[in-house]
Amino acid sequence: MLVDTFIAGDTSLQPEIQDYISAQAILQTVAGPSGDLTDGSGLGEPKFEADGTAFTGPWGRPQRDGPAVRATALMAYSRWLLANGGQSNVTSAIWPIISNDLSYVGQYWNRTGFDLWEEVEGSSFFTTAVQHRALVEGQALADRIGKSCPACESQAPQVLCFLQSFWNGKFVVSNINNQRGRNGRDANSILASIHTFDPDAACDDSTFQPCSSRALANHKEVTDSFRSLYAVNSGVPEGAAIAVGRYTEDVYMGGNPWYLTTLAAAEQLYAALYQINRQGRLVIDATSLPFFQALDPTISSLVGTYPSSSPVYIAVISAMKTYADGYLRVVQKYTPPAGGSLSEQYSRADGSPRSATDLTWSYAAFLTAIACRASVVPASWGASAANVPPTVCAGTSVPGTYVPPPVDCRANASVVAVTFDVREPTVYGETVYVAGEIDELGEWDTGKGLRLSAGRSTDYVIDLPVKYIRSGTTHPLPAGEAFEYKYYKTGTDGVTVTWEGGDKNRAFTVPEGCQRNVVQSDVWRS
Numbered sequence: 127m128l129v130d131t132f133i134a135g136d137t138s139l140q141p142e143i144q145d146y147i148s149a150q151a152i153l154q155t156v157a158g159p160s161g162d163l164t165d166g167s168g169l170g171e172p173k174f175e176a177d178g179t180a181f182t183g184p185w186g187r188p189q190r191d192g193p194a195v196r197a198t199a200l201m202a203y204s205r206w207l208l209a210n211g212g213q214s215n216v217t218s219a220i221w222p223i224i225s226n227d228l229s230y231v232g233q234y235w236n237r238t239g240f241d242l243w244e245e246v247e248g249s250s251f252f253t254t255a256v257q258h259r260a261l262v263e264g265q266a267l268a269d270r271i272g273k274s275c276p277a278c279e280s281q282a283p284q285v286l287c288f289l290q291s292f293w294n295g296k297f298v299v300s301n302i303n304n305q306r307g308r309n310g311r312d313a314n315s316i317l318a319s320i321h322t323f324d325p326d327a328a329c330d331d332s333t334f335q336p337c338s339s340r341a342l343a344n345h346k347e348v349t350d351s352f353r354s355l356y357a358v359n360s361g362v363p364e365g366a367a368i369a370v371g372r373y374t375e376d377v378y379m380g381g382n383p384w385y386l387t388t389l390a391a392a393e394q395l396y397a398a399l400y401q402i403n404r405q406g407r408l409v410i411d412a413t414s415l416p417f418f419q420a421l422d423p424t425i426s427s428l429v430g431t432y433p434s435s436s437p438v439y440i441a442v443i444s445a446m447k448t449y450a451d452g453y454l455r456v457v458q459k460y461t462p463p464a465g466g467s468l469s470e471q472y473s474r475a476d477g478s479p480r481s482a483t484d485l486t487w488s489y490a491a492f493l494t495a496i497a498c499r500a501s502v503v504p505a506s507w508g509a510s511a512a513n514v515p516p517t518v519c520a521g522t523s524v525p526g527t528y529v530p531p532p533v534d535c536r537a538n539a540s541v542v543a544v545t546f547d548v549r550e551p552t553v554y555g556e557t558v559y560v561a562g563e564i565d566e567l568g569e570w571d572t573g574k575g576l577r578l579s580a581g582r583s584t585d586y587v588i589d590l591p592v593k594y595i596r597s598g599t600t601h602p603l604p605a606g607e608a609f610e611y612k613y614y615k616t617g618t619d620g621v622t623v624t625w626e627g628g629d630k631n632r633a634f635t636v637p638e639g640c641q642r643n644v645v646q647s648d649v650w651r652s
Contacts, residue, residue, distance in 0.1 A: 127493060130494075133202065151219070151223055151533045152178055153178065157645075159180070159187060160187050160188040166528045167234075169193045169226060170190050171192075172188070172192060177643065179643045186245060188234075191242055191252060191257070193230040194227065195260075196223075197224045197260045201260075201264065203220070204216045205267070213271065221273055227260070228260060228261065229276075231260055231261055231277065232278065232280075232523065232524040233526040235288075241253065241301055248303040249304075251314060255334065259507055262278070262507060264278045276527075277523075280524060281524060283516050284521075286514075286515045287516050287520075288519055289332075290332065290515055296347060297344045301314070308375050312372065313391075314373075316345060319335070323504070324508070324509035325400060325401065325404070327509040327513070330510070330513045332514065337398035337401040339409070340413060342414045343416065346416060349391055352369065352370055353368055356368075365445075367451075368456065369383035369388055369460070371387060380473075382474045382480050384488075385470070385491065388453050391453045393491070395446055395449060396450050396499045397503070399447060408438065412429060415427070421442065421446060422441055454499075459477065468489055469488065470482040542604075544603045544644055546648070547647040549650060550649075556615050556618060558614075559578060560613050561574070562612070572614060603636045606635070609635075611631065611634060612625060612628075613626045
């Protein structure tokens with residue numbers, strides 16, 4: 127959203143975009159529970175600590191939409207730079223990040239992962255849709271700057287082919303290969319239609335463009351599934367806007383409507399209106415007929431193509447605009463008048479705000495919906511030239527090549543998060559520590575050293591050796607500080623102290639520069 131807003135004219139956002147690029151160059155190299163950059167698996171990690179270190183707690187991982195969405199944002203910014211004399215920035219700083227992400231998509235697109243709600247591990251419609259877009263855009267950008275994308279041209283058609291398997295003839299089954307007992311109607315699919323909206327595209331069913339028959343039929347199925355579910359929708363007739371949630375089986379925080387999903391319902395319709403008006407004709411077929419009949423009961427069986435001058439076109443476009451605006455009015459109705467704060471959810475019973483307050487995603491959804499309503503739309507990503515799936519689908523992949531991107535940070539780090547790793551066999555009850563000459567490491571006092579935690583806690587079995595992998599608390603240290611340190615362990619009695627061997631203490635200097643986290647890996651000295 128920030129990139130699109132910047133391109134639309136808000137040049138004040140460029141520093142934030144550059145900071146984002148610098149941060150992503152660092153985060154791509156951070157190893158975490160999903161893996162690391164060696165084979166690209168770490169790019170599927172969905173969450174990091176605020177200081178840029180790995181988040182190692184339980185979470186829905188990997189999430190395979192992230193690399194595709196990040197690549198799409200950076201490619202949009204790259205196109206702007208190319209048009210404004212910034213090719214060197216694109217090729218030297220941004221393309222390496224994009225290339226890693228495209229390699230990930232090409233290698234892992236046909237593997238399961240967690241959906242955008244971070245709950246279902248399977249195959250997600252949203253993920254597959256944004257992956258297809260990223261590969262198509264990636265090939266175009268690579269050609270433009272003289273780079274290569276081995277996976278883009280070969281894998282994009284197969285991703286598109288797989289995307290068709292989510293359509294069941296009436297609506298998009300948003301998660302397959304693991305539905306967890308859900309009916310498949312999920313706002314995930316409406317969000318996908320928004321994220322793959324191409325203003326220059328026709329109403330293509332294969333890419334589920336907002337104005338396509340499939341996308342409009344799906345919009346009705348998904349939104350109607352909440353019509354009788356929430357008390358706040360009571361008495362609202364078919365064809366009128368309602369509060370929209372994630373999916374009907376949702377129980378998180380009571381299973382309420384969300385601001386962002388209600389706004390997404392509006393945005394898809396605004397995008398569809400843009401496409402229909404640009405093409406100057408309205409197509410109603412058997413798939414989309416129920417959607418249009420709900421808007422205008424006078425449409426009984428008017429399947430056909432209607433030019434912009436026809437009464438049917440004029441009536442339907444007016445009804446669609448009213449319908450789309452209705453979703454904004456629902457959000458307005460349930461937004462607190464004092465301050466206009468948008469939380470994550472609003473109560474299904476009375477519309478009062480629920481869950482996380484001031485959710486960034488809610489505000490972003492409002493801004494993109496308003497922009498689309500005003501016909502401020504993103505650039506084309508080439509959907510019309512990549513809308514024919516192969517006749518036979520194949521679960522292929524292309525092994526990726528991953529290279530740490532150069533870091534072009536805007537300011538050197540003053541504090542660096544240092545993590546100490548040491549490998550040492552222990553028995554149950556022994557504990558490993560690190561101590562050193564600086565205050566942060568206890569000034570050699572064994573009562574103040576930093577305790578390390580076992581990397582595999584399930585291996586705490588009597589007489590079964592385990593390896594201490596990582597300290598339980600990554601410690602912030604001043605950049606440039608040099609100090610000596612050493613490891614020790616306490617015995618099973620919790621008192622006896624045994625220092626590691628070696629005639630000299632270990633030495634370490636906290637790195638200076640852009641790096642904001644570092645791992646010091648050691649092996650216990652016997």
